[in-house]
Amino acid sequence: MMPKLHGGVLLPFILLLISTNMIAQKSLVFGFIDHDEISTRPDPLRHFKSYNGSYNLGDKHYWASAGFTGIHGYTIAGIWLLFGLGFGSYIIFKYFHANTSTSIVEHSPSSYILMFSLVFLFTILAIVASCVVLTANNGFEHRVERLRQTIFDAGGDTCQSIRRVVKVLLSMQTLLSPYNFQADQMLNVTTHRLRRGSVTIQQFIDKTQHTSSEAIRTLYVANIVVVTVNLVLLVSALVLLIWHWPLGFIIIILCCWILTTLSWVLTGFDFFFHIFADDTCAALKDFQQNPQNNSLQIILPCANSGTSDKMLEQIGATVHNFITQLNSKLREVQGLGLNDIGENSVGTICDPFSGAPNYSFTPDLCHKDTIPIEELKYVLSRVTCYEGNSSGNCAGEGRFIPQASSVILFAYTQSIQDLIEIFPDLLSLSQCSKVKQAFANILQYQCRPFRRSARILWSSMLSLSILMVLLVLTLIVKAHQETGRSFDTCSITPKKV
Numbered sequence: 001m002m003p004k005l006h007g008g009v010l011l012p013f014i015l016l017l018i019s020t021n022m023i024a025q026k027s028l029v030f031g032f033i034d035h036d037e038i039s040t041r042p043d044p045l046r047h048f049k050s051y052n053g054s055y056n057l058g059d060k061h062y063w064a065s066a067g068f069t070g071i072h073g074y075t076i077a078g079i080w081l082l083f084g085l086g087f088g089s090y091i092i093f094k095y096f097h098a099n100t101s102t103s104i105v106e107h108s109p110s111s112y113i114l115m116f117s118l119v120f121l122f123t124i125l126a127i128v129a130s131c132v133v134l135t136a137n138n139g140f141e142h143r144v145e146r147l148r149q150t151i152f153d154a155g156g157d158t159c160q161s162i163r164r165v166v167k168v169l170l171s172m173q174t175l176l177s178p179y180n181f182q183a184d185q186m187l188n189v190t191t192h193r194l195r196r197g198s199v200t201i202q203q204f205i206d207k208t209q210h211t212s213s214e215a216i217r218t219l220y221v222a223n224i225v226v227v228t229v230n231l232v233l234l235v236s237a238l239v240l241l242i243w244h245w246p247l248g249f250i251i252i253i254l255c256c257w258i259l260t261t262l263s264w265v266l267t268g269f270d271f272f273f274h275i276f277a278d279d280t281c282a283a284l285k286d287f288q289q290n291p292q293n294n295s296l297q298i299i300l301p302c303a304n305s306g307t308s309d310k311m312l313e314q315i316g317a318t319v320h321n322f323i324t325q326l327n328s329k330l331r332e333v334q335g336l337g338l339n340d341i342g343e344n345s346v347g348t349i350c351d352p353f354s355g356a357p358n359y360s361f362t363p364d365l366c367h368k369d370t371i372p373i374e375e376l377k378y379v380l381s382r383v384t385c386y387e388g389n390s391s392g393n394c395a396g397e398g399r400f401i402p403q404a405s406s407v408i409l410f411a412y413t414q415s416i417q418d419l420i421e422i423f424p425d426l427l428s429l430s431q432c433s434k435v436k437q438a439f440a441n442i443l444q445y446q447c448r449p450f451r452r453s454a455r456i457l458w459s460s461m462l463s464l465s466i467l468m469v470l471l472v473l474t475l476i477v478k479a480h481q482e483t484g485r486s487f488d489t490c491s492i493t494p495k496k497v
Contacts, residue, residue, distance in 0.1 A: 038279065041065040055283040057208055069275045073268025073465075077261045080469070084257045115478045119241055122471040127234050129464040130227045136457040137223040140273070143450040144216055147280070147442060148209075154438045155205045161425040162198040166191050168422045175411040219269055223457075226266060227464070230259045237475065246479070253475050260468040267465045270458040277454035281447040284439045312430060315419065316359030322416055323351040323373065330379070349373050352420055361423055374417045380406050 038055060042048040043065045051065035173187040233255050240248045327348040350366035350373065353359045384406040385394035394400070401409070428434055 038062075038065070042068055044068055055279045058204065066276055066279065067269075067272050070268030070270075070272040073264050073266070073271060073462075076465075077264035077268070080257075080264060081261045084261070088254075112481065115474065115481055116241070118474045119471070119478050120238070122467055122474055123234050123238055123241075126464060126467040126471055127231060129460060129467055130231045130234070132460040133223060133227045133457070133464055136453060136460050137220060137227075140453040140457045141216065141220045143446070143453045144273075144277075147446050147450050148212055148216070150438055150442055150446070152205055152209050154435045155201060157434055158429065159198050159202050159205070161429055162194050162201075165422050165425050165429075166194045166198070168418045169194070172415045172418050175415055179408050179411060219266075219273060223266060223270075223461070226259060226262045230256075230263070230464075230468070233259060234471075237471075241478075249475070249479050253472060253479060256468065256472050256475065260465065260472055263461065263465040263468055267458070267461045270454075270461045274451075274454040274458040277451045281443070281451060284442055284447065288436055288439050288443065309430070312361075312423075312427060313359050315423070315426075316353040316361060317356070319416055319419065320351055320353040320355065320359055323349050323353075326373075326376070326413075327351075349376060352423075361427065363420075372417075373413060373420065376413050377410055380410055380413075 039050060039052050041051045043051040043061050044067075045061055045064045051061055053059060053062060053065075056062045169187050169191050173184055173191065176187070177184040233252060236248075237252045237256070240252055330348060348370050350363075350370040352361060352363040352366065354362055354365075380401065383399050384401050384403055385399040386403050
């Protein structure tokens with residue numbers, strides 16, 4: 001009396017749909033988006049040949065080529081350090097071979113005032129630049145942490161959706177394994193593939209999340225430490241400038257030289273993160289336009305839209321046809337004592353899928369006189385002839401379905417219900433709806449301030465580095481100008497001898 005069910009009709013659709021997602025993920029783990037600017041960057045790991053790739057969080061060559069964009073800061077830091085070593089060696093050599101009879105060159109009072117003004121000006125500007133760097137550093141850390149968390153949350157949601165699907169498929173496998181060997185094998189293969197894919201995604205998320213967190217935290221702390229120490233030295237330089245302590249002045253110059261070298265190194269790193277911010281936002285934009293051809297696919301897998309839509313449509317058609325047959329059989333037995341179950345009319349089974357040709361999933365449009373498919377078990381219990389009951393009693397009570405058939409029918413009906421429950425997850429995985437919504441939010445509200453904060457951090461650190469170079473050179477000239485002279489505290493010009 002009830003419709004004949006075939007697991008071989010329904011379950012291949014599930015297998016094909018989910019397999020498409022996982023195959024797409026694995027085949028596009030190293031998928032790229034074309035950016036000429038990125039592909040032409042020198043790659044230190046390939047003897048400085050062109051990177052010939054694009055934004056890819058899983059590729060060390062991308063990180064190497066992106067990090068190399070800060071070469072200007074690293075180079076200036078190296079040159080400045082070598083110049084400092086050479087200059088320091090010259091001063092030491094001159095100190096031990098000094099000619100005590102060398103006369104002291106006299107300078108006009110205006111030259112002392114000029115040098116004092118320049119040192120004071122560059123020191124104040126460097127202090128202001130340091131404060132700007134600290135503020136920009138806090139802003140950048142906040143922005144990048146928020147964006148990073150959004151991306152990994154999307155990956156985590158994907159893993160959770162896959163786990164929910166696996167849990168339901170395991171339940172379906174338990175129900176159908178005694179009655180359908182083919183369905184059991186298909187579900188077994190599918191669940192193993194999904195578990196393996198989920199583990200791969202989660203491992204990548206954990207690794208990348210830890211690495212990115214350490215990189216961001218390291219840059220954040222390095223900026224704070226270097227700039228804070230630099231601020232202390234700048235204030236000390238102002239104090240020593242007024243006190244005229246020669247040895248302390250030399251120590252300050254030495255420390256400022258080292259801090260200037262570190263500032264240029266951080267300028268290179270900050271520029272690298274500025275470039276990385278641009279790359280990230282460009283990748284997110286490309287992902288929104290073409291999810292199937294993007295390196296973010298490794299943590300945010302999306303099936304081919306054409307294939308997945310067809311599979312979803314086939315699942316919808318299968319469920320729709322199954323429920324249509326159920327409702328047809330229910331109408332045939334309306335006169336067999338099934339008019340009421342408790343307080344509710346039997347009515348018909350709610351079909352959450354529309355008809356041909358689209359078979360859209362519309363669970364909220366069920367009529368009030370319909371019942372969810374999970375309540376069909378109550379109907380089955382009313383018409384099942386259980387073992388131990390005589391055929392005469394069963395016939396008199398309207399129990400016309402043998403217990404063995406009822407159990408099988410319940411298994412398939414429950415499987416359909418399980419499939420309906422995971423269909424939103426399948427829909428989300430295939431269409432990447434949550435991911436696209438998250439990235440749309442990033443592109444609309446986060447990318448612009450994120451890129452701006454990275455640009456401000458880099459430019460402010462660059463300004464600080466330039467000012468520190470000018471300040472150190474001015475301090476050297478000032479120290480040379482004051483050599484061998486005596487000053488009163490807080491005086492600008494030396495004592496007259």
